[in-house]
Amino acid sequence: MEGVVWGFEVAANDLSATANEAAKQKLRWERVADYPASSPIKESxxxxxxxxNTVELCIRKQPADIAPQQGTTPLRRISHVRVEVTDLDLARSWYGKTFGMVEADQVPxxxxxxxxxxxxxxxxxLRKxxxxxxxxMQCFKGPHIDLRSSEKCYPEILKRFDRKETYWGPEPDLIPWHEPDSNTAYGYDPFGxxxxxxxxxxxxMHFGEVSRFADRANS
Structure with missing residues (x-):
């Protein structure tokens, strides 16, 4: 397990069927079913x-109230993301102050x-x-961390996000062409x-050219 790992919640009592499907597809996989009672995750x-890239499929002890997708592995939602850091105290402080995250039940x-x-x-x-x-740490080389908020909360979070990325050109704050609007920003945590x-x-989401960039290209 290396780098950012996205964890997807599965609507099931256990992951036996998912493990069988992974074996049938000849994928490399590892099952963890011995989380302690205090963990919010039951099985992975x-x-x-x-x-x-490592993808984690999991069962939460308190499932989300979201209808699962249909299929062999009925996914509910993104449950969690595993992130590598080099300093847990700094990570606790930065993610807490920037995004309002709190310490609660631990995945030990x-x-x-x-x-x-x-x-x-x-x-x-957060794993040290x-x-x-x-x-x-690089574009197009692996999964990144994608955090979404309500429209009301976003401006304040954007202010606190003190490690934003800027771009070359006359408008360095302009977002990349593939985003549908300006309500997004890229950057890095203190660990890269x-x-x-x-x-x-x-x-x-829109696909293809976004109108304001297309107009500029044609001018």
């Missing part, structure tokens, strides 16, 4: 995708700290390492993990 299945492990998003009960699991994986923040979408 870690799967390595073809690009070397050595050199690990779990923070909770109070409203959604989604988790950020000697060096953060390169794939977490790439982060995207934005507003919870109320409409489908």
């Amino acid at each position: 299945l870690f799967v390595l995708d073809p690009d070397g 492990a050595e050199d690990q700290l779990t923070l909770t998003v109070p409203k959604s009960q989604q988790l950020v699991i 390492v000697a060096q953060v994986a390169e794939r977490s 993990n790439r982060i995207q923040i934005g507003i919870i979408a109320k409409r489908p």
Whole structure:
């Protein structure tokens, strides 16, 4: 397990069927079913995708009240994200002050700290390492951390997000062309993990050219 790991909540009593499907697909996987009683996660299945990214499928002890998708592995939502850091105290302070995360029920492990998003009960699991994986720190090289808020809360979070990325050109704060609007920003945490923040979408994402960039290209 290297770099940022997204954990997806599965609507099931256990992950036996998911493990069987992973074996059938000849994927590399590892099942963890011995979390202590205090853990908010009941069971996990870690799967390595073809690009070397780790994906975690899990069962939460208190399932989200969201209808699952249909399919062999009925997913409810993103449950948590595992993030590598080199200093747990700094990580606790920065993620808490910037995004309002709090310490609650822990997913126990050595050199690990779990923070909770109070409203959604989604988790950020911080794991201390000697060096953060390169794939977490660069564009297009691995999964990044994507945090979404309400439209009301976003301006204040944007102010507190003190490690924003800027871009070359005459308008360095202009977002990349592939984003649908200006309510998003990219940056990094104190350890170099790439982060995207934005507003919870109320409409489908756009694909292809975004009009304001297309107009500029044609001018």
